[in-house]
Amino acid sequence: MSSCCTPAESNAAVLTAPPLSASHKGQIRTIALIGPPNCGKSTLFNRLTGLRQKVGNYPGVTVEHHSGRMKAIGRSDLTLIDLPGIYSLATFSEDARVAVDVLKGQMPGVAAPDAVLLVLDSTHMNRQLMLAAPILALGLPTLVILNMSDVLESRGGKVDVLAMARELGHPVALISAAKGVGLDRVADFLSQYGNFEVTRPGAVKLPVIQSADSYRKWATQVSSRTQYQQPNAPKWTRRLDHVLLHRVWGPLIFLAVVIAVFQVVFGLGQPLSDGLGNLLTGLGVKVAALLPDGWMRALLRDGLWNGVQSVLVFLPQILLLFAFIGILEDSGYLARAALIADRVMRSIGLNGKAFIPLLSAYACAVPAIMATRTIENKRDRFATILVAPFMTCSARLPVYTLIIAAFVPDRKLLGSFVGLRATVMLSLYVLGFLAALFTARVLKSSLLKASSAPFILELPQYRWPTLQGLGIRLYDRAKLFLRKAGTIILGVTFAVWVLSVLPVHSGQFSELTDSVIGHVGHWIEPVIRPLGFNWKIGIGLLSSIVAREVIVGTLGTLYGVDPETHAMGLQQALRGDMTLGGALALVVFFAFALQCTSTIIMVRRETNSWRWPAIQFTYMTVFAYTAALVTNQIVNLIAR
Known part of the structure; x- marks a missing residue:
């Protein structure tokens, strides 16, 4: 057999593995998917489960385990757990701890895996194999998957898959997750599980000393004995890196790339947002005309529609x-x-x-x-x-x-x-x-002073983004944005509208300044007046603690129920109600303030203490207030 196995030939590497011993026969229920960062592991996860999981072309994109049924290969009875991308099982980082805990069956709420799919980048085997040694040493039935076979072959690389299987004592498959080639090898491994015997630790010559040097030496020897030939990077890749990674x-x-992005976002996004705004306004008018005049129309048009519409118009620019x-x-x-x-x-x-x-x-x-x-x-x-x-x-x-x-x-x-x-x-x-x-x-330099640590980053291959991948990303982002608009923003704008018309006197709603929210706004106004903010902006700031973008919906509702600004658009109403200094102070305040409850909760979870989020919220609020105050004063001074 040739020393270079193609994806079609890789099936032989799986089928020639010896039968499973009696102690390891049984039904597979849970499979762990693991590999180094950027090896195509998440792409394979999506292929096997059919789930839409974000696939990032840089290390660190998967920081928690994700699970899904392997429906795409007809095994809905099996659960695939996608573990974080790691370089080793040394538990120095949180993602490595997650991987180790799942593999050892010590992760609360996660079933211990019955087998492992170890994904390695076939174009960088000398380094990727370093992870194979500690994974195989765990003693779990493992299929070693050499991914990116299309790149390996197109650039002149090769590997003897059968020799690799003999060296590792585990079945090996050469596939391309991106192209969907060779995925039947995974199905074969799972369906023929009862006919395999995986060589137990001790029969495979794994490094005895668990150190980076011993693993590196072992990986190099295995690559050599399997006649591995690393593919050459194209000249254009090296030339491009020479420019893009240049110090100057x-x-x-x-x-330049960042400036171009923002230019397009504003140059193209603003007309799209204006068009969507006109469409939503017209739709709101037509819907309101179908409703009888009264509190229901006021609620839907002035309260809910104005608030949510004010946020939805920014969807094109976000996308x-x-x-x-x-x-x-x-x-x-x-x-x-x-x-x-x-x-x-x-x-x-x-x-x-x-x-x-x-x-x-x-x-x-x-x-x-x-x-x-x-x-x-x-x-x-x-x-x-x-x-x-x-x-x-x-x-x-x-x-x-x-x-x-x-x-x-x-x-x-x-x-x-x-x-x-x-x-x-x-x-x-x-x-x-x-x-x-x-x-x-x-x-x-003070509270968190520590010695520097090495920065290890394996540069991925240059790839053309796919329309399908981008489409899925934008679909998920739009869905998330619309879900927030339909839940959090809708709920807050409803509450703001109710408080802006209460109390009711003789069957009539209160004027905005005499309402409950009006009294609250005027109570906090002295604190924010030096920043150039009025009481309506103050109410917006309070509501935005739930989520930053809520302020737009809140202001849309407040200015919509105000008789003086009801017929104006929100931008026009703000121009008549704020100075340039106050406006710039507002965006500066939002640049620095921690107006996000979800972030506060996540900081509490990751630091395991309320101390750090409390310090963070206080520091960022004071920072934001001071910066906004200085901005307002300077702009007003220049504008005189």
Whole structure:
């Protein structure tokens, strides 16, 4: 047989494994899926289960185990557990602890696995095999899956799969999860489980000393004995990396990409948002006309519809932003950006691994905080958790877009390439990032001081993003946004409307200023007046503690029930009710404040203490108030 086995030939590697001993015969119920970061494990999970799970082209995307029935291969009786991507079983990081606990049957609420699918990147076997030794040493029936066979073959690589199976004492399959090639090998392993015997530990020459050096030496020897030939990276890949990872050109290119993204988000997204707003307004008018005049029409039109509509109009811009993030992520570029950012991270005392959680915080701080589990050093991890909410998440985008569209003129800078609105938006993102760096520097030089740790990152292959992958990502993001609009935002706007018309006198609703919410707003107004905010903005700030974007719905409801601003659009109403200083102070406040209950709860969960979220909320609120106060005063002084 040829020393290079194709996916079609890899079946032989599975079928020639010896029969299972009596002590290990039995029905499989739970299978653990494990592998190093970026080996295509999550892609395989989606292939086997048919579930839509996010597949990120950078390490650290899977920070918790996910499970699903293997319906895609006709085994709905089996549960597949997707474990975090790890480089070793050394429990220095939270994700490694999750993997070890599940594999040993010590994870509460998770069944102990009966078998293991170990996924390795076939284009980097010399390094990937280092994880195989400790996994195989656990003694669980294991199918070793060499993924990305299409890339291996197209670039001249090869491996003797049968020799690999003999070396490891476990069945081996060569597949391509991305192409869906060779998945029947997994089904064969599961269906023929009772006919296999996996060589037990001791018969396989695994490293006795569990250290990185011993595993590396063993992996190199196995690769050599299986005639493994690593594929050559294309010249264009090396040339592209030479430019994108350049000490000077790399950061400049990254900055140019970011500016272009925001320009498109505003340049294309604003007309789409305006069009959606006109559509929703017309729909609201038609629906309201079908209802009898009275409290029901007022509730649906002035309370619920105005509030939810005010948030929904920003959906196009949010989806555009996530489309670009998805393209950069799936192409492999964001991993290069993480490598560039390592220099900045180290200058403030953080590990380069902090970049991935901080980057994902631009989507949402909750999964970003969970992603810090890839950081081994506890103090580095806590520091990253505490600064992650400074990154501008998607929940801030509706607030930014509303204020910028209302107060910043649509002018061009640098000829016709960059717009003023996009520049202001980018500046807010930069403000949050700088605040995160400053806070991290303070924490790492005081409360959370610790020695530096090495930054290990394996750069993924460049890949063309798929329309299906991007479509699934945008569908999930839209569904999440609409679910929040239909639950949290709807509930808050309903409460705001009720409080804005109570108490009822002689069958008539109260005027807004005389309502319950009006009294609350005027009570807190002296505290926020120096920032340029009136009592309506104050009510919006209180409601946004639940979720940042709720303020837009709250303001839409408040200005909608106000007789003086009822016929105005929200942007026009704000222009008549705020100065430029107050408007800019509001977006600066949101750039720094921790207005998110979900984030607070997640920090409590990850730090196992209310102390850290309390410190975090207080610090960020004081920071936001001070920055907003300074902004309002300076802008008003210049505008005089």
